[in-house]
Amino acid sequence: MMQKFLGILILFITQVQAQQNLWKGYFSFNEITDVCAGNQTIFASTKNAVFSKDLNTNNLTTYTSINDLKPNEITTLFHTSTKHTFIGNENGQIIIIKPDGTIVNKPDIILEVPVPPNSKRINDFYEFNGKIYVSTQYGITVFDLTNLEIDETYYIGSSGELLDVLQTTVFNNQIYAVTRTQGIKKAALSNPFLYDYSQWSVFDGGYWLSLVTFNNQLIGMNSNNMLYKFVGAIPQSFASFGSVGIKLKTSATYLVAHANYQIHVFNTSLALQSITYQITGISDYFTGAAILNNKLYIGTSKNGLFESSIPATNQFTLLSPNGPIQDYSFKIKKTTDELWLTHGSYDRTYAPDYKQEGISVFAPQSGWSSIPKGALFNAVSLGTILENTKNKTEKYICSNHSGLLKVVNKTDVTLLNHLNTGTSGLESLTYLPDPTYKSVRPNGLKQDKDGNIWLANAYVNKALKVLKPGNNWQSYDLTNVISDVTNERYGNIDIDKNGTKWIATFLNGVIGFNEKYNNKFIVVGLDNGLPDKDVRCVAVDKKGQLWIGTYKGLRIISSVDRFISENELTATNIVIQEGDLAQELFYQQMIQDIYVDGSNNKWIALADAGVFHVSANGKTTLHRFTKENSPLPSNNVLDIEIDEVSGEVFFATDKGTVSFLGSSTKGSDNLEAVYVYPNPIRPDYTGTVKIAGLMDKVNVKITDIEGNLVFETTSQGGTVEWDTTAFGKYKVASGVYMVFVSAADGAETTVKKIMIVR
Incomplete structure (x- = not known):
């Protein structure tokens, strides 16, 4: 009986710990930047993360912003003899994963090395006698492995100037540095004045890419696609390769020559053991290579990390953890039972990037899958996603150049454009210098309660389109609404309770339209209170206010009902009080997205500001998430989405997607699924208690076991939070607390318990 109890207790504690971790990561591990070998462990990096595989246990471990790995852009990776993993970045940042898995951020080069910020890229790490020699864009910085602090920095240009050092090595007590423009330089390692550039001499003045010490000899990779061994100071070629060379790496028994489309492996006698030209079935170039236990590990630019044998057998095993196609996530959509990501983009003027990428799909039970670009007619610049509420097997995706994709069951794909949607359907822009150029640019995708799908078609007169059930299209002409319609581009669309469509535009502010009122249009522009004509997003809240995010700030229209009775609308700002100072909320800030949650609170993404x-009224900040204070991998949040059942808030950024388990859920139909989490509340927990699965506008009371009331509120949406205080005055004591939930009419009631351990 005791064993059964302990099993239940352990399971319960595990569940509680999982609930207390409010952040999740949805990262890609496909875009490899480097690969290195450790003690029975292989490591690989992407621009934004690191993962490792233990070859003894086959365990995969990931390091992302969720566990505090927040790189700028990873350029190189190295595992030391002390089992520290050094991670180099584009901006000079060094991140160290210690043997116990904890992460140390070392901004020493960023803060202490007096060179321009754009000259601090880290190219390589090399270990010798307890020192780490860091090859950088400006020279060499030496770290002491015992205290992980900077010892010295060497500027070795011929006149003491900054010099891009690609790699260092030590041979016969001489330190050698491969430079980008001044050949290979060397100096005596014992020289106490290595910081003096005059102590360095030119060993070879050619154009070299890489230099290593292997089997007691110097081996170099030259820009002429040749490999050399040095006999004294004389280079002797022993092999050639047919693509752009990248780097040499060594193990105790093998030399690896990594080029972008070839991996050559040599033994200690420099005899060729294998050549890899391509991962079977994949067209991609190589971005990293390493050897461990007679296995070759190859990183690719878009398809992950692969393991193969030496000699090569054309058998490859994918090692990368499951994830989306890439980290750059442009638009995100929580469908009924999946999460969909697109990876296209457009700039501020809505110019497409023309990238051909697939669609990433996450299902909780089966993990990540993708719809490849080939199955999507190679449509480019994929963006906004919509699930058809009338037929949830159908998804629609905007391409900001190719038209509108209709995807059924993730397999049956149709590309809708100017060729197959009729005279009232989608249109291509007109480009007079080249009438053969075709570009169909829809955006906005929003479905009304009748199942009609509304979107805006850029650069055409009949810009407002609607796809009705039965695949019938209708268009509305904006020629008499705005003067520059053939140059206009559009952001998102929202639809209010009256069926009014609110359309964000690039040149004309917000356009309101309702076909039920004689095709009525109202334009809200600079003369109507907007701080900028470029409106990036609009959102109708649960009280009928229209929130407008512009390039230079936030505005609201107090009631969408005014559209029906008035012919002109004015937008106003939100003024917040900070001490004695009143100021405008998000003054002059670029608003990238606004999402209204189940409690009518707003999630607002600012450009490069998290x-x-x-x-609900905007005057109180409930959370502020940035890269600096949260697991956000980037402050450039491009899209926000909420699972209104669980309250999970998703943030799509240019460096990966993460989510926060919020409390703003949609109200349930009854109280049958009410639950409390975390429960019990353990001493180290500092967050709030969530009572979830509620109906909207139910009464929630919490009392101690003796019936003393400590908290009471009315729900707004499906979740209520309690800070475990007695009406905000003091933390309640350890004990059992009762949660009483009742609907306004008393027809629905439920009772739950919370255990608090201080």
Whole structure:
């Protein structure tokens, strides 16, 4: 009986710990930047993360912003004899994963090395006698492995100037540095004045890419696609390769020559053991290579990390953890039972990037899958996603050049464009210098309660389109609404309770339209209170206010009902009070996205400034998430989405997607699924208690076991939070607390318990 109890207790504690971790990561591990070998462990990096595989246990471990790995852009990777993993970045940042898995951020080069910020890229790490020699864009910095601090920095240009050092090695007590423009330089390692550039001499003045010490000899990779061994100071060629050379790496028994389309492996006698030209079935170039236990590990630019044998057998095993196609996530959509990501983009003027990428799909039970670009007619610049509420097997995806994709069951794909949607359907822009150029640019995708799908078609007169059930199209002409319609581009669309469509535009502010009122249009522009004509996003909240995010700030229209009775609308700002100072909320800030949650609070993404979660009226900040104070991998949040059942808030950024388990859920139909988490509340927990699965506008009371009331509120949406205080005055004591939930009419009631351990 005791064993059964302990088993239940352990399971319960595990569940509680999982609930207390409010952040999740949805990262890609396909875009490899480097590969290195450790003690029975292989490591690989992407621009934004690191993962490792233990070859003894086959365990995969990932390091992302969720466990505090927040790189700028990873350029190189190295595992030391002390089992520290050094991670180099484009901006000079060094991140160290210690043997116990903890992460140390070392901004020493960024803060202490007096060179321009754009000259601090880290190219390589080399270990010798307890020192790490860091090859950088400006020279060499030496780290002491015992204290992980900078010892010295060497500027070795011929006149003491900054010099891009690609790699260093030590041979016969001489330190050698491969430079980008001044050949290979060397100096005596014992020289106490290595910081003096005059102590360095030119060993070879050619154009070299890489230099290593292997089997007691110097081996170099030259830009002429040749490999050399040095006999004294004389280079002797022993092999050639047919693509752009990248780097040499060594193990105790093998030399690896990594080029972008070839991996050559040599033994200690420099005899060729294998050549890899391509991963079977994949067209991609190589970005990293390493050897461990007679296995070759190859990183690719878009398809992950692979393991193969030496000699090569054309058998490859994918090692990368499951994830989306890439980290750059442009638009995100939580469908009924999946998460969909697109990876295209457009700039501020809505110019497409023309990238051909597939669609990433996450299902909780089966993990990640993708719809490849070939199955999507190679449509480019994929963006906004919509699930058809009337037929949830159908998804629609905007391509900002190719038209509109209709995807059924993730397999049956149709590309809708100017060729197959009729005279009232989608249109291509007209480009007079080249009438053969075709570009169909829809955006906005929003479905009304009748199942009609609304979107905006850029650069055409009949810009407002609607796809009705039965595949019938209708268009509305904006020629008499705005003067420059053939140059206009559009952001998102939202639809209010009256069926009014609110359309964000690039040149004309917000356009309101309702076909039920004699095709009525109202334009809200600079003369109507907007701080900028470029409106990036619009959102109708649960009280009928229209929130407008512009290039230079936030505005609201107090009631969407005014559209029906008035012919002109004025937008106003939100003024917040900070001490004695009143100021405008998000003054002059570029608003990238606004999402209204189940409690009518707003999640607002600012350009390069993270995310704000503000109260229903905007005057109270509930959360502020940035890269600096949260697991956000980037402050450039491109899209926000919420699972209104679980309250999970998704943030799509240019460096990966993460989510926060919020409390703003949609109200349930009844109280049958009410639950409390975390429960019990353990001493080290500092967050709030969530009572979830509620109906909207139910009464929630919490009392101690003796019936003393400590908290009471009315739900807004499906979740209520309690900070475990007695009406905000003091933390309640350890014990059991009762949660009483009742609907306004008393027809629905339920009772739950919370255990608090202080």
